[in-house]
Amino acid sequence: MHTFWHRVNAVVTLAIIALMVLAAAASVTDEFHVCEPKHDVSIAAVERLVSVDGADEAYFAIALDLDLRSCWTWNTKQLFVSLAASYVTPSNVAHDAFVYDRIVTSKTDANLTIPRARSKYKLREPEGLLGAEIEWILRWHQVRSIHWSPYDPVRVVNAIP
């Protein structure tokens, strides 16, 4: 009845279930982590604003001073930090587009000071950018080592209030 392989099967199954339950329980502690980020972002310059095929394309230089070290928990595999431009075009389309992003893979790297970061993505707008009221949005997404939640929230703050 209880052959060697039956016993091995029972022990391995129990071990896997126990590990899964422990990992899920431990990842709950992440929810109680208080994150107090410090951020100081400003647009240093509009480096280029040109019209290409009837669409405006803009390139920026951004001054970043971020301290997201308090958002780094034991369960963090990486923080994906991004800065996006958000505005509404004259024809009432809301456009939200990355201008800059950066992958942070350790707690010490979460303290970022870049005096003049070139925009990584050009901001392209067929309806024109002159006169657009751009809101700059800073986001960070915590990629977890033990990931177990129906929704995967991206944290959002106004970069330049």
Added chain:
Amino acid sequence: MISELCSLNRRQLVLQILGLGLVITSALVIWRSLVYLTNSESPMVVVLSGSMEPAFFRGDILFLNHSKRSISVGEVIVFNIEGRKIPIVHRVISSYSGKTLNNTNYLTKGDNNFGDDTVLYAAGQPTLSTDNIVGGVAAFIPCIGRITIIMNDFPILKYSVIGILCFLVVLSRD
């Protein structure tokens, strides 16, 4: 093995086959319930490329959820492209939303890729629409998906494993 199979009487044989049927149907029931609960057409995917490293590696298994109404910029999503069999896991880097939710279009990019995904989309499709999206990442198991990658690379291995499993299920006695 063969003599063992022959030694089974008819009643036992029927019982074993029914047991096998039960295993297969319960697997199907679990899959369909997952589809219903997550509102995603394929609630489980295996990461097949390194385009999201170091967040997700080749062979990681992702569980998806598509019950949330809107998707925001910065989230990691899985989407299907017309004419491509395999779903892609990438991050939303830009969104254009009109007056209604169905009007929202997305542009994606792999964290580890140099350029955005416009080249991956179907011809004449500059951005993703809501219909392309399969879901967002809800849970993640590392490395296990390697097994499916190996099995897809060597189909003989896949069929022999399935064959051996069926054989064992039919033969095993409680």
